[in-house]
Amino acid sequence: MQAADEGRAMAKLKTQDDPLKAPQPGGGWSWGMRKVPDAVIATSTSAELVQPAGVFDATGAYVHEAVLWRGRALMTPPDACPAPVATLPGRWLWAGVLLNHFGHFLVESTNRLWGLDAVSGLDGIVYISKRDAEEEGEAVELSAFHKTFMGLLGIDLPFRVVTQPTRVEELHVPGQGFGIGTLAAGTPAFRAFMQSRFALKIAAEGPEKIYISRSGLSAVRGGVLEEEQIETLLASQGYDIFHPQKHPIEVQIARYKAAKSVVALDGSALHLLAMVARPDQRIAMIKRRDSGASDSILAHLTSFAGRPPEVVDVIKHDWVRSDRKRADRTSVGELDFTALSNALIAHDFLPHGAEIPALSDRQAERAIIKVEKELKKRHLTFGPVARGGDPASVPL
Numbered sequence: 001m002q003a004a005d006e007g008r009a010m011a012k013l014k015t016q017d018d019p020l021k022a023p024q025p026g027g028g029w030s031w032g033m034r035k036v037p038d039a040v041i042a043t044s045t046s047a048e049l050v051q052p053a054g055v056f057d058a059t060g061a062y063v064h065e066a067v068l069w070r071g072r073a074l075m076t077p078p079d080a081c082p083a084p085v086a087t088l089p090g091r092w093l094w095a096g097v098l099l100n101h102f103g104h105f106l107v108e109s110t111n112r113l114w115g116l117d118a119v120s121g122l123d124g125i126v127y128i129s130k131r132d133a134e135e136e137g138e139a140v141e142l143s144a145f146h147k148t149f150m151g152l153l154g155i156d157l158p159f160r161v162v163t164q165p166t167r168v169e170e171l172h173v174p175g176q177g178f179g180i181g182t183l184a185a186g187t188p189a190f191r192a193f194m195q196s197r198f199a200l201k202i203a204a205e206g207p208e209k210i211y212i213s214r215s216g217l218s219a220v221r222g223g224v225l226e227e228e229q230i231e232t233l234l235a236s237q238g239y240d241i242f243h244p245q246k247h248p249i250e251v252q253i254a255r256y257k258a259a260k261s262v263v264a265l266d267g268s269a270l271h272l273l274a275m276v277a278r279p280d281q282r283i284a285m286i287k288r289r290d291s292g293a294s295d296s297i298l299a300h301l302t303s304f305a306g307r308p309p310e311v312v313d314v315i316k317h318d319w320v321r322s323d324r325k326r327a328d329r330t331s332v333g334e335l336d337f338t339a340l341s342n343a344l345i346a347h348d349f350l351p352h353g354a355e356i357p358a359l360s361d362r363q364a365e366r367a368i369i370k371v372e373k374e375l376k377k378r379h380l381t382f383g384p385v386a387r388g389g390d391p392a393s394v395p396l
Helices: 002-017 102-108 113-117 144-152 188-197 227-236 249-258 269-276 292-305 337-346 361-374
Strands: 033-042 054-056 086-098 124-129 159-162 166-174 209-212 240-242 261-265 282-286 310-312 315-321 332-335 382-386
Touching (some): 102 269, 113 166, 124 166, 249 269, 261 269, 310 337
Parallel strands (some): 086 166, 261 282
16 A cells, blocks of 8 residues: 555656646646756747747757746747847846736746746846737836836846847756646745745835725726725725726835735736735635636635635626637626625624625626727627526526
């Protein structure tokens, strides 16, 4: 029996060490560091989710440890190692893919920076750009937000965003230490890197109770119907209604550090909250979509804060865009406001008797028409989906 258990453990460890397999938070290649002398970085101009790009070693072999994973590999080997048209002399850290989307940047463009604590004498940090087909465009250099975030990590090395095949004299490739899905809790090295560096000089400043709102965001980013009704009730109970996109990242962090009670819809803002969260904070995450992305946010909050948030799942329907097949970051949730009120009362975020007025079917229809009008130029409509259902599975 013992021999069989040891055999299974060895097989599991071997799988985790295989860079052709998904990285795992508990060990394997996600914990490793590979030095690649005379590396060649292959870039892509594709707008597809999965791109032919990555790193080759001096023999022309593909370096699978450099691939970005999001449940599956989002980079595939090009047909051949490209001929480099530029050269980076010196020792550089491979940071992966530079993304512009706020949440994806936090989760997928920071996940190899832990290598800065593992390698000394680096000359800089190198990314490849990613063209987003829908909204963000191609990152060809660090934006002001990117630079601010890196400054909050105490990083003062040069950054290079590679957009064409480039030879690197010596490239250090850390394993992917964080991500969406299995890696959402982060590896120990990634967590230690963030918690020992990020935003240490920003002092807590702001109210003790906040609601992190999405009502000021464009309809293209998804949300919930009639979120203003949630805000009205919470404001009446002393919550500050906070719109993070209206504030510099330093202010966002100061508010999150100061808050003792936080209520929020699931979304990218909670990834930033997680990076500075404390065990003594009380956090309620209201699910806005029936999607695995919410599970990643939950894992991130739990791992970094040291305790799980209260998860409030009262979705009646997901209203899914006509160009999508299932609920995702663009869909709009229809919540059961009575159940939401009861859940927040049960978890002591609201006093007994506080209640958000129920949303009637007619009110929901009018609300989704408002959303469709905002997206009129895109010729998009929304259809209700029952939990676990398909578009158009719910009668209007």
